[in-house]
Amino acid sequence: MKNITWFNKLGFDSNPFSFKPAAFHNEFFGFDDLLLDINKKISESNILFIHGPYGTGKTTILKRIINTFKGKRRVIYYNCNKSVGSINFNRLLINAGWFFNKLFRVRTKNRILLLDEAQDLNKKDFSNIKSYFENKSFKSIILVSKKTDINLPNELKKIIGKDNNFGLGDISSDEAITLIRMRIGDLQFLTDNMVLKIFKKNKNPRAFLKNCEEVCRNAFDLDAEKVNDKHVSKFAVN
């Protein structure tokens, strides 16, 4: 038994509108300049703050960072909503090492620390972040949060400054079209005009991609030659 989907019939191996950060890593879009900037800042040793609501690309950027700096156990990923109380940075550093580091409880140095869901961090974590950064246990620390305001203490705000503060949000209509063209090429089943109409329904990147998938899937199942206004108004949600 094989499950042949609309996107298979249109010639795609996998869902072209997948919002999963990993799915289209080679044909990246939109964040290219941002990523260059971020990677440069990471190599230069900084504390970065990346924030934006759900579905705006935080995990996608994190994934790119992991891919760029992976190998030799340089990157430590930590999801802050796992912990209640404060993070044990010492243990993180020991666990990030190779076998002998763990055996002799040697702390590793110069790691890149990714803190996902940083809105859940507390005061003690923030002051730890500062001191572990200053004693160079971590080369760079990246805070990722769904909230813009996460009660950062002033001293940490100063270290981050304006340059290392990255806000993510809705994309522009031009970016929306570029995104879709990166994914489906010149396929005229979904025209630019229709892309814009779907985009108007919801400008959040993840919601937008989900809408494109739903509209195309249903239009295709209705044997339509192209996506039209009716499909958009019926199958795209706000």
Place this chain on the structure above:
Amino acid sequence: MRWYKEFGFKKNPFILNPLKSNFEIIGRGLECEEVLYKISAGSMILIEGKVGTGKTTLLKHAINNFKGKGKVVYVNAALLNKKLDIAKLIHKKPKGMILLLDNVNFLSKKNNDKIKYYYDQDRIKSIVFTTTSYKLVNFSDSIKDRIGKDIIKLKGFTQLTTLEIARDRLGSAEFIPDIVLKRIYDEANNLKEFLAICAALGESLVFQEKEVASVYDLKSINGLYENEDYADTEVCERCHEGLDKIDEHWRCRNCDQFCLNCGVLADDEDIYCPGCGAEFEEE
């Protein structure tokens, strides 16, 4: 000799466990198609439905459809020993595996977030969660946003569909007439109970050396299936004890490890409650 062999069956036609049987899917065609599509499209979805509405049956069909590439992994969280080591589960598995997670309400938030991480990293291509109720599940907001509207809600089977299922399982055997099946449908709370009563009835027919059941035979088997009684109050799927309600959560005192204060599930190594931050006392 097993009762069903008297009626010419090799296996119990009313077997309850969908994983151990291979019947056609009846009355859930659209839902099945949707699940298979969402898996192909690399989505994260949730199937929500009470006991006996066909959640595991849908997963079984997903297994049949995608098996053979060593990529489908089925986990029943209700049968796990409190902790799921998701990293171990994924270890040595190829990229792009499909995770079918039955009764996800038994997993802690911590575990669910680990699963999310592997999904984002594309180690897991698609995930199908099932639960009796969305409000029992310990998902973080970022998982909820990924699932979005991809929730398939299953309602109880209608009388027509239930009869169709029974006829499919019985094939040419006619030892339970439609009128009796309809009466069983009225008495049963869900499909599992319906099948259990049918099996009990079959067994009692053999015992009485009768060839065809009548509605009166139903009375004689009262009590035979009572241990399969699922009331519509919340019952633990593992030990069938009644659940306690703490805040929004239904918890089992035997099987769940949870905070008595707020009801959030906790892991063994937690010193503080992941929900409200209360300190746990050592047992």
